Amino acid sequence: MIEHSLGEFEELVLLMVAAHHDEAYGVLILENLEEKLGKKINISAIHVALKRMENKGFVKSRFGGITNERGGRRKKFYAITALGKRVLDNQYALRTSIYQQIPKISFS
Amino acid sequence: MKTRPPKNALKFLRWFCREDYIEEIEGDLTEVFEKQYEQSPTKARLKFAFNVIKYFRPEFIKVFKTSSNPNSIAMFRHNFVLTYRNFKRQKTPFIINLLSLSIGLTCTLLIYLWVHSELQVDKFHEKDDRLMLILLNEPTSNGIKSEPYTQGPLAKALAEEIPEVEHAVSVVPYEWFEGEKFILSNGGERFFTSRNQFVSEDYFKVFSFDLILGNKDQVLTDNNSIVISEELAEKLFNTKEAIGRSVEWMHNEYGGVYNVTGVFKAPTHNSTIQFDAVFNYKVFLEANNKYEGWENEDIYTYIILNSNANVDQFKDRIKHFLETKKEFTEQTLLAQFFSERYLHGHYENGIPSGGRIVYVQLFSIIAAFILVIACVNFINMSTARASTRMKEVGLKKAIGAGRNNLIIQYITESVIMAFISLILSIGMVLFFLPQFETITGKYIVLTYDPVLISSILIITLLTGAISGIYPALYLSGFNPARALKAKNSKGAGGQLIRKGLVIFQFAISVILIVSVIVIYKQVEFIQSKNLGYNKDNIIWFTAGVREVERIQGNEEADLNGEEIEKFLQILKNVPGVAGATNYWHNMVGDYGTTRGVSWPGKDPDVNIRFAQISGGYDFIETLGIEMKEGRVYSRDHRTDHTRIILNEAAVKTIGYEDPVGKVIDLWGEEREIIGVTKDFHIDSFYEEIMPVFIKLDVNVLASNIMVRIEMGNESATIDRVKQVYQDYFTAGMPFEFKFLDDNYQQLYDQEIRVGILSRYAAGIAIFISCLGLFGFATFTVQRRIKEVGIRKVLGADSFKIIYLLTVDFTKIVLIAVAISLPIGYFITARWLEDFAFRINPEWSFYVSAGLLVIIIAWLTVGMQTMRAANVNPTECLKDE
Known part of the structure; x- marks a missing residue:
């Protein structure tokens, strides 16, 4: 299980990748995350998370075509792998199961 | 036109970034940049550069091929070989280069070693960054004078009233006694000279002098305690296990039997404070009760700040501290880090400026x-x-x-x-x-x-x-x-x-x-300028203590004056001795100064300091100071100790036309001027000649003896003086003399x-x-x-x-x-x-x-x- 550890930020990025299947790339993830979280994120943090997850086998990547945008540089698109999905599921299941153990007290 | 990200940042990114990442990262960065550019070009540029720097971390840096390249080692070796051959072929330039570089380096290294050790001085105290010396600033007729001499009760008052002060100690350092030699004995027949200082209780908490025996908190609680150095202990008792032994101090004011409560390691060369024994400050106060008030300033005050104290705030707080203690004063206090004083020991306008640095x-x-x-x-x-x-x-x-x-x-x-x-x-x-x-x-x-x-x-x-x-x-x-x-x-x-x-x-x-x-x-x-007196062939030493006095104690100080007079008479009859006198101050930089001189018509607002020299009869003749007018002190006039002799500068300051016979007031006592000397130097040539008065003192205060020796056969004469000294004073007392000339050299x-x-x-x-x-x-x-x-x-x-x-x-x-x-x-x-x-x-x-x-x-x-x-x-x- 150590291999399959997933940090909090990594999880967010992985979720984004999964949500934008095969269309997710650095800047897209950045903008969506910033919008959802409502705070500034540094692009390098996203790249670090993506590279780590790629090494762990949670995501896979491919280059897009050359356009005139981005100084002629290709985009790199990420897609979630089967393993990545499983890790995400496990994480979700774990959280829900614990969440359900919360006794029903009013938290007013 | 398409906007482009800053060139240099991009260049840098391309230089360090892994090849397989560069395209994606550069692309994404550019995209972000282009979007921000529309809002604010400058911000976008900055942000871009900033982002690039954020990528400068191990994950993104490519592997640089350096030493793994076999060719560069070969090149290096090749360079070595070439160098060797070059040196071999061109011997003259090689030797010239070698000589000049190594001499240059030697010089630099030596000076570097010296600078290095100068910077280490006094830095060894554990609380160095909190150890401060308190100085007294006082406006005088020629600028603000800053001296470490402060009032006796200052340390105690600071410790009690200023919250930043953790410890404060009063110290009367050895130098204060102007070279007077102190003689300690182990109660038996062994006498040794020692550099003594008086310090208050917390001394060993403030300074990190290594206490090898005894407890920091207790060594100085009793009035009769003495803490001595390892070396002194060895000398006195042949062992450093000296605790509990008693030491006798042969001295007219502080003499008595003291009990060893601690032994410390002698200060190293790195310390400007040098001493062999410390006594309780209270002993000093008892003998000199004028220092119990706020009127006399002569005591060193050191403090340790709290670890979280703000230094500037503290300095401001104590600046006008004395105003709370004295009715009317122009004196202000200045705090300086003790270890800074060694290199920054000169003061201008009340702040440190220059010095050895x-x-x-x-x-x-x-x-x-x-x-x-x-x-x-x-x-x-x-x-x-x-x-x-x-x-x-x-x-x-x-x-x-x-x-x-x-x-x-x-x-x-x-x-x-x-x-x-x-x-x-x-x-x-x-x-x-x-x-x-x-x-x-x-x-x-x-x-x-x-x-x-x-x-x-x-x-x-x-x-x-x-x-x-x-x-x-x-x-x-x-x-x-x-x-x-x-x-x-x-x-x-x-x-x-x-x-x-x-x-x-x-x-x-x-x-x-x-x-x-x-x-x-x-x-x-x-060396050659006429100082106004003749410094050659003069030796000086501290008068010893007589056996009689040792037994009787020291109730009658006048007796001692007579003893000294008697000794001087004997000295004068020694063949080869041209003159002898007793005195207090040392003629080369150490002299008392006082504001206590006044005269009719003196402007009360002007703060004029007179230098004070105490000497016995024959003082002026022995030193060869020339008289301008009037007469010198004489044994024939029984009441000469109520009169006074001035120098020319003093007369000029006072403004008397015809000074002899006129009267000035010294410390509230009227004194008739009987003579005026020509100006002579009592300090280094950096200083102007001050107004000086010479006071007649034949008592315990002026217990240094000065002897002028005739030219030729000096060493034989000195031997005879030594013999007289040892016959007259308690046997076994060390006779240690110095040439005045040497002291003068030390000034420069x-x-x-x-x-x-x-x-x-x-x-x-x-x-x-x-x-x-x-x-x-x-x-x-x-x-x-x-x-x-x-x-x-x-x-x-x-x-x-x-x-x-x-x-x-x-x-x-x-x-x-x-x-x-x-x-x-x-x-x-x-x-x-x-x-x-x-x-x-x-x-x-x-x-x-x-x-x-x-x-x-x-x-x-x-x-x-x-x-x-x-x-x-x-x-x-x-x-x-």
Whole structure:
């Protein structure tokens, strides 16, 4: 299980990748995350998370075509792998199961 | 037009980023940049650069191939071999370079060691960053005077009333007693001199003097406790386990039996505070109860701040502290970190300004200059010989060596040179260290501390780099096609720079020589100027204690006065003794000052300090102070101790037309002026002559004895004095005397040392410069030998040849002299300004310095030019 550890930020990025299947790339993830979280994120943090997850086998990547945008540089698109999905599921299941153990007290 | 991200940031990113990531990262960054650009171009640019820096982390940095490249090791080895061959082939330049660099390095290393140890002084206290000395600022008629002498109760009051103060101690240091020797005994017949100080209880908490026996909190609680140094314990008891033993202090005021409560390790050379024994401050207060109030200031006050105290706030808070203690006072307090005082011990306008730090800076600069002079030799030698290496450069470039490779090769060469010199100079440093210690008067401890070693390595590396960089750039810049063309031996490029460097070398040398001459003349002036008294052949020592008094205790102080009088009478009858007197102050910088002198018509608002000298009968005659008018103290007048003698400056200050017989008021007592002396020096030549009064004291206060000895046979006379001393006072008391002349020399200790050091520095600077000049001359002669041959064939005589070859050098040296003399004048005049009594810098000093340098330069090149001038034309013209 150590291999399959997933940090909090990594999880967010992985979720984004999964949500934008095969269309997710650095800047897209950045903008969506910033919008959802409502705070500034540094692009390098996203790249670090993506590279780590790629090494762990949670995501896979491919280059897009050359356009005139981005100084002629290709985009790199990420897609979630089967393993990545499983890790995400496990994480979700774990959280829900614990969440359900919360006794029903009013938290007013 | 499409906007582009900042070029440099992008370049940097492309340089360090992994190849497989670069496209994605650069793309994403550019996209972000383009989007932000629409809002704010400058912000976008900044953000971009900032983002790039964020990628500079291990995940994104590519693997740089460096040492793994087998070729670069080979190149390195190749460079080594080339260096070796070069040195072997060109022996003269190699030896000249080696000599000048290693002498330069030796100088720099020695001075570095000295500076290093100067900076360590007093830094060893554990709470160094919180240990402060309190100084008293007092406005006087000539500026604010800052002295460490504060009021007796100050330490206690500060500790109680100022929240930032953790501990505060009062100290009466050994120096306070103006060289008076204290004699301790173990109760039996063993007497030893000791440097004693009085301190309050927390002393060993404030200062980190190592207490090896005894408890920090308790050693000084009792009035009769004494804490002694290990060495003193060994001397007194033959063991350092001295706790519980009793020590007797033979002294008229503080004498008595004390109980050893602790033993400490003697302060090291790194400490400005030196002492052998400490006593409780309360003992001092009991004997001098005038220090219990706020009226007298004489006590050192040290404090330890709380660990979280704000220093500036604390300084502000105590500045006007005295106003809460005294009715009306102009005195303010100043706090200075104790360890700073050693280097920053001069004060101007109530704040620290300068001190020894000036000499530390001065010598650091001199060291740097000497090193640069040595580097200049290397630079000149390498560029001058450029023509000999032109082919090498051309060939290398032709077969594909880049400029970088060549630069690396030449810098390697000079760095290797520097390290070879380092080895030599380490040897020299070790050899000269003892002499150097004598000159500087500083004990230098060689430790293998990593800071020291790494800075030595850095200095060496820098030396190599500085000397290598210009030749490397110059040599590697040749155009290969032109370099390879056989007859192009111009090599004249960089002439101007080379000449400039030589001018620099000689200018520095001339400045140093000028300084040496001026310092020498001033020191000579100090030694020879009439001081207003005769300091030669005078010895002084502290009066001992008589057996009778030891038994009787010390109830009647007057008795002691009579004892001293009796002793003086005996002394005067000793053959070879020309005069003897008792006195208190030491004539060379230590004197009491007081504001307690007044006279009818004195402006009460002006704060005038008089210097006080206490002496017995015959004081003026023994010292040979000349009288202007009136008479000296005499035993025939029984009431002379209620009268007073002034010096000329004092009379001028007071403004009496006809002073003898008039009356002044001293400490509320009227005293008739019976005589006026001519002015004499009681302080160093930095100070103007103060108003002085000489007070007649034949009592415990003035218990130093001064003896004038007739010329010739001094040592026999001193032996006789010693005999008298030992017969008269308790047997076994150590008789330790000093020559007044030596004390006088000590006043100018620093000037004399600086004089000697600068003499060496100047000698070395001129020597290294001449080595360079010699090398330069050898080379020029070699290159122009054919020209000389042809000229001789065509009928030029030797003189013309010599002129031809020397005129260039002479011009260079003359320019150097012309540039440096005004600078030298400016510097030396500034130095002299500090003296109240000084020589006038004469033009002859400067001219002789200039002439000296020119002559030395001529002698240096002379040998080479003579050889060239006498060369047989057939010899030098036969081949080719």
